[in-house]
Amino acid sequence: MPTKAALRTSDVMRQAHARLRRGQLPVDLLDATIGRSWQRCLEHGLTPGSRPELPRLSGGELRDRRDAHRRLIELADPLVRRVADDLRGCQLLLAGPDATVLKSYGRRFVINDRFCIAPGINLDERWFGTNAPALAVIERAPVLVKSSEHLLFPDNPVSCVAAPLFDVGGDCLGLIDLTFAADHPRPEIFLRRVQQLTGALEQQLFRAHYQQRWVLQVHASLAELDGVACGLVAINDAGLILAVDPQAAQWLGREAATLIGQSIEALLGSAWGEMRRQCEGRSALLGLDLAGGQLVGRLNPPEAWQPATLEGEAREGTSVSVATKPRSAPEQPLEALVVAWPEALAREARRASRALAAGLPVLLQGETGTGKEQLARALHAGLGGVHGKAGPFVALNCAALPESLIEAELFGYGEGAFTGARKGGYGGRLVQANGGTLLLDEIGDMPLALQARLLRVLQERVVTPLGDHREVPIDCRVIAASHRDLEARVAAGDFREDLFYRLAGVVVELPALSQQHQLAETIRRRWAALCRRHRRELALDEALCERLAAYDWPGNWRELEHCLEVALVGAEPELGCLTLEVLSPRWQRKLAGPASAERVAATPASDAGGDQALRDLEQAHMRRTLEAHDGNVTAAARALGVSRSTLYRRLGAEP
Numbered sequence: 252m253p254t255k256a257a258l259r260t261s262d263v264m265r266q267a268h269a270r271l272r273r274g275q276l277p278v279d280l281l282d283a284t285i286g287r288s289w290q291r292c293l294e295h296g297l298t299p300g301s302r303p304e305l306p307r308l309s310g311g312e313l314r315d316r317r318d319a320h321r322r323l324i325e326l327a328d329p330l331v332r333r334v335a336d337d338l339r340g341c342q343l344l345l346a347g348p349d350a351t352v353l354k355s356y357g358r359r360f361v362i363n364d365r366f367c368i369a370p371g372i373n374l375d376e377r378w379f380g381t382n383a384p385a386l387a388v389i390e391r392a393p394v395l396v397k398s399s400e401h402l403l404f405p406d407n408p409v410s411c412v413a414a415p416l417f418d419v420g421g422d423c424l425g426l427i428d429l430t431f432a433a434d435h436p437r438p439e440i441f442l443r444r445v446q447q448l449t450g451a452l453e454q455q456l457f458r459a460h461y462q463q464r465w466v467l468q469v470h471a472s473l474a475e476l477d478g479v480a481c482g483l484v485a486i487n488d489a490g491l492i493l494a495v496d497p498q499a500a501q502w503l504g505r506e507a508a509t510l511i512g513q514s515i516e517a518l519l520g521s522a523w524g525e526m527r528r529q530c531e532g533r534s535a536l537l538g539l540d541l542a543g544g545q546l547v548g549r550l551n552p553p554e555a556w557q558p559a560t561l562e563g564e565a566r567e568g569t570s571v572s573v574a575t576k577p578r579s580a581p582e583q584p585l586e587a588l589v590v591a592w593p594e595a596l597a598r599e600a601r602r603a604s605r606a607l608a609a610g611l612p613v614l615l616q617g618e619t620g621t622g623k624e625q626l627a628r629a630l631h632a633g634l635g636g637v638h639g640k641a642g643p644f645v646a647l648n649c650a651a652l653p654e655s656l657i658e659a660e661l662f663g664y665g666e667g668a669f670t671g672a673r674k675g676g677y678g679g680r681l682v683q684a685n686g687g688t689l690l691l692d693e694i695g696d697m698p699l700a701l702q703a704r705l706l707r708v709l710q711e712r713v714v715t716p717l718g719d720h721r722e723v724p725i726d727c728r729v730i731a732a733s734h735r736d737l738e739a740r741v742a743a744g745d746f747r748e749d750l751f752y753r754l755a756g757v758v759v760e761l762p763a764l765s766q767q768h769q770l771a772e773t774i775r776r777r778w779a780a781l782c783r784r785h786r787r788e789l790a791l792d793e794a795l796c797e798r799l800a801a802y803d804w805p806g807n808w809r810e811l812e813h814c815l816e817v818a819l820v821g822a823e824p825e826l827g828c829l830t831l832e833v834l835s836p837r838w839q840r841k842l843a844g845p846a847s848a849e850r851v852a853a854t855p856a857s858d859a860g861g862d863q864a865l866r867d868l869e870q871a872h873m874r875r876t877l878e879a880h881d882g883n884v885t886a887a888a889r890a891l892g893v894s895r896s897t898l899y900r901r902l903g904a905e906p
């Protein structure tokens with residue numbers, strides 16, 4: 252996985268290339284994965300000036316190669332094709348385990364006016380230098396290679412992400428690469444996307460292999476139990492563990508090899524025979540004894556388990572019963588989520604759940620990483636438990652799609668509506684969500700013209716696909732989410748007031764972590780939960796906890812979870828107490844940074860005037876930093892330890 256992400260900005264990379272030209276390998280400026288790759292490239296005699304000749308298969312050879320990798324192509328092609336349809340403007344590659352491109356989808360980028368990455372080309376690091384497909388195979392992990400990190404192409408107009416795909420035996424079947432314009436502000440979105448893709452495909456392989464076995468799904472969050480991030484354990488009729496996929500091993504905090512051949516009873520916390528009787532042909536939801544009851548599981552009898560769809564849609568047709576261990580098994584997804592929330596916020600979430608069940612829309616507001624999607628999924632899943640079937644959960648990120656595509660994606664299109672339209676047309680997300688829930692994520696980024704169309708659809712409850720004149724009825728619950736202040740956008744004329752009121756049936760404002768009253772307490776709780784999950788006994792130093800509580804957390808829960816988990820997992824085995832000094836230099840810098848120090852000195856967060864003063868102080872500091880970097884937002888954001896979009900947002904400017 253990528254590290255040193257904060258350093259991967261274009262000016263740092265310019266310095267890195269300058270150092271390279273002077274004959275030094277700038278490992279301290281590079282992500283660890285990229286540094287290793289640059290080193291290998293230099294050992295292969297490559298330099299930024301090298302002009303490689305790429306081996307390319309002839310037509311006949313390519314046919315043979317595709318034939319040899321038929322299993323990979325048959326498995327991945329339909330899903331990759333669908334994603335390529337969704338992500339117009341990107342190129343997707345399906346490649347074999349030696350990084351030979353087997354298929355290319357979507358746009359064809361040309362690199363250095365010379366290289367068009369087409370089927371038959373081999374992208375081995377030895378001639379093409381640092382690139383995501385080659386690295387994903389070497390590292391056996393998903394990778395992001397930003398434009399100028401491609402050693403041979405410092406002015407590369409594209410960045411790429413790639414993830415390897417493993418079969419149940421751990422053999423690499425090949426990889427999926429996604430290449431996109433280098434100026435995209437959130438390349439991590441693509442990394443997540445490609446991981447979701449390989450995750451969904453690996454689940455399909457698992458299912459094909461263990462269809463006749465019992466399958467236990469494992470995750471820490473009930474809302475994500477049916478998604479691609481859940482771990483899978485295959486069990487035979489006698490209750491012996493046959494296989495544990497890498498995600499399950501991670502969730503359970505155990506090496507797969509130590510679990511295989513063991514009885515499943517230790518994980519389930521009850522007798523296998525009893526468990527089987529309770530399942531009686533249905534899937535059963537349970538709290539897991541292992542990992543201190545912090546995990547939830549779903550036990551599926553043979554044939555009952557279905558892999559997650561790419562969007563993690565809720566599966567239909569799986570009857571769910573809550574069984575065993577009522578002590579630790581959450582009764583309802585929403586309750587499991589809000590159990591540790593401040594009471595006022597939990598009350599709002601429950602109000603939203605009732606509103607959604609009654610057909611009213613729900614709007615979730617909050618900065619990035621505050622848990623909007625997690626809450627949306629829990630609200631949806633809760634409807635299944637309380638009101639019968641939850642139906643499908645369909646999420647659409649309005650910010651990640653180009654304007655031209657959102658329309659087709661939301662409303663669908665008829666056959667032949669435009670060049671490249673699918674044969675038979677496409678129903679669109681609104682229709683897909685019929686009988687279920689549609690999450691309109693980042694709705695604040697929806698263009699005005701589309702807002703008018705969406706409003707009409709929500710009012711009339713029928714949709715007319717592009718290039719078609721038939722009206723299709725829609726009947727789905729709607730949750731909208733945005734990190735933007737929608738009322739402020741309405742006031743600025745960027746968001747339609749009538750659409751705002753149509754979406755804002757119940758509004759839940761998820762607070763930024765920095766606004767939490769007892770953040771230190773929250774951090775202690777999360778730390779304890781993580782220690783249980785990873786089966787480690789490591790104390791959290793009180794002074795460090797205070798520092799963490801004083802930090803600004805621009806990435807909110809996502810950043811906090813990441814910081815704590817990385818610190819825990821990376822700590823020396825004999826360490827007894829985690830202190831500031833043993834954190835990575837990057838986190839030491841962040842926690843000693845000005846934002847943190849200012850917050851330590853600031854008045855309590857409950858004081859509204861204090862909040863404003865703090866925001867003013869923060870803005871002033873950000874403006875000064877921006878000036879000190881001659882208006883270079885990237886450099887200023889790096890110096891402040893926040894993302895560019897956070898800096899824009901905090902300064903009230905548009906990216």
Ligand SMILES: Nc1ncnc2c1ncn2[C@@H]1O[C@H](COP(=O)(O)OP(=O)(O)OP(=O)(O)O)[C@@H](O)[C@H]1O
Nearest residue numbers: 617618619620621622623624625626734808809812
């Ligand atoms: N209350 C919470 N406790 C622990 N972890 C949480 C909590 N809320 C969210 N998270 C974790 O934080 C991460 C981000 O959550 P989520 O994707 O729901 O946020 P978001 O607000 O939708 O972010 P974005 O706007 O960037 O899409 C997830 O990994 C989620 O599991």
